[in-house]
Amino acid sequence: MTDGKKDVLRPTDEEAIALARRLMRSARYGSLAVIDPESGAPLATRVAVATDMDGAPVILVSSLSAHTGGLQADERCSLLLGEPGKGDPLAHPRISIACDARQLQGNDNHRERIGRRFLNKHPKAKLYAGFADFSYFRLEPRSASLNGGFGKAYALGRSDLLVDSAANEALAAAEQSAVSHMNADHRDAINVYARAFAGAREGDWTMTGIDAEGIDLACGDDVVRVLFPQPLSSASAMRAALVKMAADGRKKLETNAIA
Numbered sequence: 001m002t003d004g005k006k007d008v009l010r011p012t013d014e015e016a017i018a019l020a021r022r023l024m025r026s027a028r029y030g031s032l033a034v035i036d037p038e039s040g041a042p043l044a045t046r047v048a049v050a051t052d053m054d055g056a057p058v059i060l061v062s063s064l065s066a067h068t069g070g071l072q073a074d075e076r077c078s079l080l081l082g083e084p085g086k087g088d089p090l091a092h093p094r095i096s097i098a099c100d101a102r103q104l105q106g107n108d109n110h111r112e113r114i115g116r117r118f119l120n121k122h123p124k125a126k127l128y129a130g131f132a133d134f135s136y137f138r139l140e141p142r143s144a145s146l147n148g149g150f151g152k153a154y155a156l157g158r159s160d161l162l163v164d165s166a167a168n169e170a171l172a173a174a175e176q177s178a179v180s181h182m183n184a185d186h187r188d189a190i191n192v193y194a195r196a197f198a199g200a201r202e203g204d205w206t207m208t209g210i211d212a213e214g215i216d217l218a219c220g221d222d223v224v225r226v227l228f229p230q231p232l233s234s235a236s237a238m239r240a241a242l243v244k245m246a247a248d249g250r251k252k253l254e255t256n257a258i259a
Contacts, residue, residue: 008153016154020146020161023095024055025209025216026225027081028121032059034070034077043070048125049081050118053172053211054162057081057097057139058114060125064133071101071137079139095146097161099139111136113172120179120208121216163231165212170235175210178238182207189246190217196249198224210238 010016027049036043045067047059057079061068071077082094104111114136119126128134141161146154165171182190183206190207194200194217201222209216214227228241 009155010152012154012156012160016146016148016152017156017160019093019148020095020144020154020156021055021163021213022225023081023093023146024057024097024161025051025211025214026223027057027083028223030057031080032067032077033080034067035074036066036070037073043067048118048122049079050114050121051209051211052110052114052117052138053168053175054164055211056141056162057099058118059137059139060115060118060122060129060134061137062128062131062133063135068135072103075100075102077101077139091149093146093148095144097139097144098142100142101137101139104136104138110138114138116176117209120176121218163212165231165233167212167232167234167237171210171212171232171238174235174238178210178242179207182242186246189242189249192246192249192253193217193226194219194224196252197226197245200224215242 029046030049031044032047033042033044035041043066045065047061047067050058052058061071077099079097079099080094081097082092085092104114115129118136119129141158143158144156144161146156148154187204187206190205191202193215194205195202198217200217200219203219203222205217205219207215208218212232214225217224217226228245232238232241
């Protein structure tokens, strides 16, 4: 650097990209910052978050909320994701994403999919999701600042954050049927996924989403993200991948129990 200042950013590598995507997929809540249209000052609030098939954050907000007016007046916003955890909150990974907010209208082709994925992650929101004053926004990422812990700062672009897979549309069409089937008939396999591949506790785990890179699981307030060994290239590959992961996961748990 010519100005003599030390560059605090690390080169963006696969590990940083994987962490950023995991934080986005796993987040259930985040801090949203908008511009207050009346004062012009920043306005921050807490919102429930889910993701679209490609990983873009989505939110469900009321038109009565001040931040909704901010998004409608100026699409620029920032979303902070990452749970503090135990100990020093600043020691835990978090990501701040600069976004452009796009409100989904009733005739938007993506609205049904986004609503379904949001409600799978936040089932209690079904109580008010259909109210006339509530609407979904898709937050289009432009860039992001990732802090993976002390001395681990990265700058990421849109292509680092989103999964532009050719299988996204087909997976979106097949996702709900697969999620419902797994939750109804294969809760034992879901429990295996959580324990074997995410190190989670044994519990009544459910599947909340499937995308090209992995699956999202929940048990009460706990959520985990499990990646496929290889990203899915088509919707038809989903069943075989889930079956193999269940078998591999059981073997892993058995081996760990013996050891």
